[in-house]
Amino acid sequence: MKINKKEIILKYSINCNNTGKSEVQIALLSHQIDYLKNHFNIHKKDFSSKRGLLKMVSKRRKLLNYLKNINIIRYNNIISKLELRH
Known part of the structure; x- marks a missing residue:
């Protein structure tokens, strides 16, 4: 199920x-x-995309910390x- 960026x-x-809003x-x-x-x-050995994933997770964490403060x-x-939290 693909969600459009505009919907988000x-x-x-x-x-x-x-x-530009943090949320x-x-x-x-x-x-x-x-x-x-x-x-x-599906693609377990896609290491270059894993690096991008880690960058995205880090950026989201920074934005969440900013919003929390x-x-x-x-x-x-x-x-x-x-x-996000269970």
Whole structure:
């Protein structure tokens, strides 16, 4: 099931032009990370993509830390919406 980028942007933002919001960036990165997880089930030896995955995970972690320091309520909302913590 492929989800369009615009749908993700509209879901986590006020309008489709506001792509710089931390929640939108985290949601887009999470979608790409989930896609790559499924990719690695098929292509186990794709090491160059694994490097890209690690970069994305690191960037998402930095954005989450930033959001946690700025506004804890928005941080908790995005964590619950994306189901990142169990």
